[in-house]
Amino acid sequence: MENDIHTEEEEDVRIYPSLLNRLQAMFFDFWIIVAIVMFLFVNFFDHYAGQFEGLKIGLFSLIVLIYEPLGSISGGTIGYRTMGLKIRRADGERKISVWQAYQRLLVKICLGCLSFMNISNDAQRRAIHDKASGTLVLYARSK
Numbered sequence: 368m369e370n371d372i373h374t375e376e377e378e379d380v381r382i383y384p385s386l387l388n389r390l391q392a393m394f395f396d397f398w399i400i401v402a403i404v405m406f407l408f409v410n411f412f413d414h415y416a417g418q419f420e421g422l423k424i425g426l427f428s429l430i431v432l433i434y435e436p437l438g439s440i441s442g443g444t445i446g447y448r449t450m451g452l453k454i455r456r457a458d459g460e461r462k463i464s465v466w467q468a469y470q471r472l473l474v475k476i477c478l479g480c481l482s483f484m485n486i487s488n489d490a491q492r493r494a495i496h497d498k499a500s501g502t503l504v505l506y507a508r509s510k
Contacts, residue, residue, distance in 0.1 A: 383492035393447030436468035471500035
């Protein structure tokens with residue numbers, strides 16, 4: 368007869384976050400980016416008042432292009448970590464590469480909210496941008 372004893376490693380079950388948890392993390396990240404942009408403009412560009420509106424938009428975009436991928440390759444942005452989430456390769460074990468992080472961001476930007484439409488129908492709750500980049504989002508401490 369086979370032995371029915373399981374080790375702790377075998378009982379480690381992956382728990383995938385809901386759409387609401389992921390949106391809350393993204394909302395938190397959005398306000399972090401806004402705070403960074405506001406800080407830069409108040410401290411460095413305040414005396415130019417109404418000028419450089421395009422610069423503000425460009426700076427916001429640049430910060431998004433740096434913040435999101437760097438946070439993703441480190442295991443999760445500040446918002447994701449605050450919500451107890453982590454971003455991993457599809458195998459669930461390793462952190463994602465720089466290429467995967469930018470691929471994930473590009474699909475997320477191109478599709479917007481549509482990227483999240485299939486989360487509730489997917490067993491691993493992967494969004495379209497997760498599938499396109501070979502990533503998944505997990506709770507940081509699976510049970």
